[in-house]
Amino acid sequence: MKKIFLLALCINILLVSCNNDDGIIPEEQVPNTAPTTPILSYPTNNLVCIENAINFQWSPSTDAEDNVPIYDLQIATDVNFTEGLNTVSTIANSKLITLEKGLLYYWRISARDTKDATSDYSEVFNFYTEGTGIINHLPFAPVLVSPELNSEQSGNSTSLKWSVEDADGDSLTYDVYFGNNAESLDKIASDITENEYNADLTVTGEYFWKVLAKDGKGGTTVGQLWNFIKE
Structure with missing residues (x-):
């Protein structure tokens, strides 16, 4: 009888020791989160660079x-990061890269940890590398002002607004595409000089638009495709 009691006592001790009542979550069950989104420092937005080693x-x-963040730096010659795309990874918070001269570039960066949890991309900055004999720079890509991306609009019309910078200070004109x-x-406006255009909203649903900027010297730049919803 004594042996049976001792055996039962040992089993009970083992069960208590295996029961995780102290609130500690096993390491493999701790949720993993992505690193914070990096903030771009240099080159600054709309910078005209003299050197192409940046x-x-x-x-x-x-x-x-x-976790030690791993940074994925993307550089491209278009704002959608599809043309001339160059992706470089590093654990440092800087990277020296030599680019072609006389081109307009866009760059952004994200951070990921060793378990591949990835942050959002940073905002996009653009800059020029200066080249010998450069006479005219393309306008920088038009930037959305309003309506805000994915916003909801009411009424039968809305005012499309955007902003653009030009490194040479050229007077710009715009073509507006909408539908x-x-x-x-559809091209709903051609060669307008204002950074604003009133567009009719004929149906309920999603609308898309983009702006083409022209500097009058043959330089043109297309902005990103933007969208909003009419309620």
Whole structure:
């Protein structure tokens, strides 16, 4: 009888010791979060660079689990990051890269940890590398002002607004493309000089638009495709 009691007591001790009542979550069950989004430092937005060897710099990301962030730097010759795309990874918060001379570039960066949890991309900055004999720079890509991306609009019309910078200070004109089909937009304005155009909203649903900026010297730049919804 005594042996049976001792055996039962040992089993009970083992069960208590295996029961995780102290609130500690096993390491493999701790949720992993992505690092914070890096903030771009240099080259600054709309910068006209003299040298084409550029030391890209950004603020370090932080990681809740103290993982070392890995930065994925993207540089492209178009704002959608499809043309001339160059992606470089590093654990430092700067990277020296030599680019072609006399081109307009766009850059952004994201951070990921060793478990591949990835932050959002940073905002997009653009800059020029200066080249020998450069006479005219393309306008920088038009930037959305309003309506805000993915916003909801009411009424039968809305005011499309955008902003553009030009490194040479040229007077710019704009073509505006607009419609309900992102693949087939109508040109609703040509060669306007104002950074604003009133567009009719004839149906309920999603609308898409983009702006083409022209500097009058043969330089043209197309902005990103923007969208909003009519309630």
